Structure formats: structure tokens, C-alpha cells
Amino acid sequence: MSAERAERLARQFKAIADPNRLRLVSLISASAGNEACVCDLTEPLGLGQPTVSHHLKVLVDAGILHREKRGVWAYFSIVPGALDSLAGVLTEAR
Amino acid sequence: MSAERAERLARQFKAIADPNRLRLVSLISASAGNEACVCDLTEPLGLGQPTVSHHLKVLVDAGILHREKRGVWAYFSIVPGALDSLAGVLTEAR
DNA sequence: GACGGATATCGATGGTTGTCAATACTCAGC
DNA sequence: GCTGAGTATTGACAACCATCGATATCCGTC
Numbered sequence: 001m002s003a004e005r006a007e008r009l010a011r012q013f014k015a016i017a018d019p020n021r022l023r024l025v026s027l028i029s030a031s032a033g034n035e036a037c038v039c040d041l042t043e044p045l046g047l048g049q050p051t052v053s054h055h056l057k058v059l060v061d062a063g064i065l066h067r068e069k070r071g072v073w074a075y076f077s078i079v080p081g082a083l084d085s086l087a088g089v090l091t092e093a094r
Numbered sequence: 095m096s097a098e099r100a101e102r103l104a105r106q107f108k109a110i111a112d113p114n115r116l117r118l119v120s121l122i123s124a125s126a127g128n129e130a131c132v133c134d135l136t137e138p139l140g141l142g143q144p145t146v147s148h149h150l151k152v153l154v155d156a157g158i159l160h161r162e163k164r165g166v167w168a169y170f171s172i173v174p175g176a177l178d179s180l181a182g183v184l185t186e187a188r
Numbered sequence: 189g190a191c192g193g194a195t196a197t198c199g200a201t202g203g204t205t206g207t208c209a210a211t212a213c214t215c216a217g218c
Numbered sequence: 219g220c221t222g223a224g225t226a227t228t229g230a231c232a233a234c235c236a237t238c239g240a241t242a243t244c245c246g247t248c
Contacts, residue, residue: 001116001121003113003117006114006116006117006120010112010113010115013110013116014111014112017108018108018236019103020100022095022100022103023097025187026095029187029188037194038194038195039193039194039195047236048237048238048239049194049195049196050195050198050237050238050240051236051237051238053195054196054197054237055236057196069244069245071245072195072244073194073195074195078188083185083187083188084184084185084188087181087184088181090110090177090180090181093119093120093123093172094177112205112206131225132224133223141206142207142208142209143225143226144208144210144225144228145207145208147225148206148207148227151226151227165214165215165216165224166215166216166223166224167225168224168225168226189248190248192245192247193245193247194245194246195242195243195244195245196242197243198239198240199238199239199241200237200238201236201238203235204235205233205235206231207230207232208229209230210227210228211227211228212225213224213225213226214224216221216222216223217222218220
């Protein structure tokens with residue numbers, strides 16, 4: 001594996017290598033319509049709004065979540081195939 | 095997802111969320127016999143021996159690598175199923 | 189245009205982590 | 219037991235990160 005590819009993959013794995021971000025992804029995938037807004041996510045995590053917003057930004061920057069602003073609300077959904085490609089890396093290197 | 099499970103999974107993802115550790119896993123899985131010793135791994139990564147030993151310890155502690163001492167050499171191999179269970183978490187939450 | 193609610197950004201802080209140099213440990217051979 | 223080679227551990231330092239409070243931005247409503 002090249003150093004460049006390892007660097008790129010590590011950035012994506014780093015994005016989900018946090019307990020709160022794992023729970024965010026899990027919450028969003030279990031939500032109705034496979035999307036959720038920030039206000040739905042702060043309470044179950046027990047974190048403040050700025051912190052949740054920060055974690056969501058990390059996941060968006062890593063290409064794992066998609067952000068769509070509808071009016072005042074920001075809806076987050078999982079980018080199709082993003083997690084599957086990461087899973088593929090793990091199953092290939094076994 | 096419970097906070098405890100998220101914490102436990104995050105520890106494993108953190109272990110592979112590093113470019114050098116990703117390369118270590120890749121190098122080991124591509125080695126003859128699916129195992130390698132520290133001396134085989136320092137040169138391709140361009141890191142010092144203590145640093146490589148540290149990364150390998152992180153992977154062993156996370157349950158991803160298995161360490162077997164044979165004489166003076168320490169051989170590392172991938173724990174069967176460890177990466178697959180992590181990959182399963184990603185494919186289920188899509 | 190002013191207000192209020194939802195979200196994003198900024199600054200600061202305590203904790204974690206990757207890396208290296210130096211050193212200690214372990215085992216095989218003499 | 220001594221030596222040398224392979225590996226592990228320790229201590230230190232710089233860089234990064236998760237969290238929070240305060241504040242700014244954005245948008246619908248009145």
C-alpha cells in the first residue's frame with residue numbers, strides 16, 4: 001500500500017474512530033428517511049450543540065456524511081457507498 | 095448503539111486509523127506465511143525500530159494483530175476475523 | 189427590518205498521540 | 219557467564235484533538 005493511499009484512508013478511518021462519531025453514524029442510519037438534523041442528535045449523545053456540529057463537520061469533510069440545508073435545519077445523511085469502500089479495505093487485507 | 099459498544103469499537107478503529115499502521119497491516123497480510131517480524135517492517139516504512147514496535151503493540155492491544163516470539167524474533171500475524179468484524183460494523187450501518 | 193430559533197465558527201484548554209533517543213530486556217551461541 | 223542481535227520500554231517533546239463557552243451567521247416569521 002502506498003504512503004499516499006494509507007494517508008487518505010487513515011483520514012477516513014480517523015473520522016469514524018471516535019465513540020461519539022460512531023454513534024452519530026449509527027443514529028443517522030437508524031433514523032426515519034436515513035437522515036437527521038443536529039437538534040435530533042445532541043440529546044441522545046449528551047453533548048453540546050457546538051460539539052455535535054463539530055463532529056458532523058469532521059464526518060462531512062471525510063466524505064462519510066452528506067449535509068443538506070433545508071430552511072433553518074441542516075439534515076445529515078450517509079454518503080452511499082462511503083462506508084462500504086472502507087469496509088472493503090478491511091476485508092481485502094485479511 | 096450503546097456508549098459502551100461505541101467506546102470499544104472506537105478503540106479498534108483508532109488502532110487502524112493511522113497511515114503507518116494501515117501499511118503495517120497491509121505489509122503483514124502480503125508477506126509470505128502471512129506473518130512478519132519487526133526487522134522486515136522498519137525499512138519499508140522508513141521509521142525507527144522503537145516506533146514500529148510501538149505501532150505493532152497498539153495493533154496487538156486492539157486485538158488486530160497476534161504476536162508470537164520464536165527465538166529472538168517476534169512474528170506478527172493478523173488475528174483471523176478481527177478485520178472482518180470491524181468491516182461488518184461499517185456495512186451494517188449503511 | 190426586527191426577532192427568535194437552528195446551526196456554524198472561534199478561542200481556549202486539558203488530554204491524547206506519534207516520533208525519537210536512550211536504555212533495558214531476551215535469547216542464542218560461544 | 220559474556221557477547222551480540224532483535225525487540226520492548228521509558229522519558230520527553232511537539233502536534234493534534236475533543237470539549238466547552240461565547241459569539242456569529244443564516245433563515246423564517248411577524
